[in-house]
Amino acid sequence: MRLYQLDAFTDQLFAGNPAAVCPLTEWLPDSTMQQIAAENNLAETAFYVYNAEVNRYHIRWFTPALEVDLCGHATLATAYVIFNLEPFAGDADQILLDSRSGELKVCRQEDGWLILDFPADTFNKANVQPPALIAAFGQKPLEIYKGKTDYLLVYGSQEDVENLDPNFRELVTLPARGVIVTAKGTDVDFVSRFFAPQVGIDEDPVTGSAHTTLVPYWAEKLGKPELTARQISKRGGYLRCKLNADGRVDIAGQVKLYLTGDILV
DSSP states (O other), X not given: OEEEEEEESOSSTTOSEEEEEEEESSOOOHHHHHHHHHHHTSSEEEEEXXXXXXXXXXXXXXXXXXXXXXXXXXXXXXXXXXXXXSOOOSOTTEEXXXXXXXXXXXXXXXXXXXXXXXXXXXXXXXXXXXXXXXXXXXXOOSEEEEOSSEEEEEOSOHHHXXXXXXOHHHHTTSSSSXXXXXXXXXXXXXXXXEEEGGGTEEEESOOTTTHHHHHHHXXXXXXXXXXXXXXXXXXXXXXXXXXXXXXXXXXXXXXXXXXXXXXXX
16 A cells, blocks of 8 residues: 655655655545554644545545544645545545545645645634643633633743743643644734644644634734734644634644655555
């Protein structure tokens, strides 16, 4: 089987978020895909199958520990593989993908940027806050929200977010996929970090799916639909985002190919 490894949401190698992509002609057993993802030991491994009858792709994402409902950076990496490295039978600049989160769309721009079209998250202020959430970070945030899968913690400055050193033993007990922390940025509209020990990832380098929560929050807060963002992990990543009127978000990024190989299963 062919396997690719790519760095997503970056224009240079060894930055952004690495993902593995495995093109398939038919689905492997779930246990085999989970074992491949564990062997890759990356935040996400994406598998996809092309359905010629409807000219669409079906995508699934696995962390080293489990299958997840949505992953931005691995979808971005998959689109790069389909557009540039594998036979591509669809529209020259658009890919449609079926997933556990419904229909997803990826568009290619002339400058090489890829735009994810994802459903915006719905979130509300967290009236009930697990004690472990505050204990894990020490510094109390200005606001706390709960989305479909994640908590969102808003801090007063980019420096506050940079200096956070979470207690992962506390975080892993939370009833959520992960925790997004965010603040206004110094050279972009907003910055963020994402912690998800619950799914085997202490800190994710760049998290596209987290921006389905971040974009609607900051678009309302800053009063504008188009935003620039950095995820300020050690590897770091840069995103261009937009909140659309139809309740969906555009999350744009670049991809760099790192590895092409074959795996024997």
